[in-house]
Amino acid sequence: MSIRHGLLALLEHGPRYGSQLRSEFESRTGATWPLNVGQVYTTLNRLERDGLVAQGGEDEGGHALYAITEAGHTELRSWFGRPVDRTSPPRDELAIKLAMAVGAPGVDIRDVIQSQRRHTVRAMQDYTRLKAQALAAIESGESPERDDVAWLLVLEQLIFQTEAEARWLDHCEARLIRIASAAKERARTAPPVQNAPARTRAPAGGL
Known part of the structure; x- marks a missing residue:
């Protein structure tokens, strides 16, 4: 920023x-x-x-x-x-956390996703409530309209951001389920591994 x-x-x-x-x-x-x-x-x-x-x-x-x-x-x-440059996106802590949670010992990544989803939904509800207050202030003229409109635009960006985050978390969970199901199916249909026959050793001293 x-x-x-x-x-x-x-x-x-x-x-x-x-x-x-x-x-x-x-x-x-x-x-x-x-x-x-x-x-x-x-x-x-x-x-x-x-x-x-x-x-x-x-x-x-x-x-x-x-x-x-x-x-x-x-x-x-x-x-x-100038458009805001997206060639070097800012580091996103949530994306980094999920990337590191994949395969981490003792970590259930789906628990991480569900915990974050609950937080994201609460944040979205808070932003929506604040948006309603900002709209009411603009309509009533209680405070300087310029600041209220600016705050409203920021709030709507935050709402869109949290909505996108919630959809992305749903996508991550669905992706993990599909990957786990595919791995189980491969394991179920894979042919059994046959042990190679033991090699016969020639008697000491040869013929």
Whole structure:
């Protein structure tokens, strides 16, 4: 996830200070990816080093303000226009766990799958409930619509992601059942192994 570009996008709305950027970032994403202030300022320092933001004085509370530069606007437009690269997908802990569970001593991979499925379904239910709340807030106008719409899009991505994960877990379980059944069938139909006849040894001394 690009914190760097997320902060640039927020700075397009005007100068901000570090903790303000953190609050707005978490509001926009529903705190799905929480940030700490140190992480925000580290990123801002790198953006300033690269000429994408610049410090622009202080607010009334004495907070140092950062503003996006022309180079920052250009970089942000380029980021919005680029598709997210999938040639090097991020490591997925669940995929790694199931890959390592295959053949692991004392591990029933179907138990691992069922445990994860229960967790995934609960997460999907939680996201669906939050989606309903976000939709209600948008319709009632209780809070800034921009943040509610942004949070709604994030929630729907999470819902689609958990739905896909649940389908993948079902597929994994079905695949394992088919593989086990095929192995049993091969073992059942394989011809019996015949012992090779013992080789007769010539008497000592020969003829």
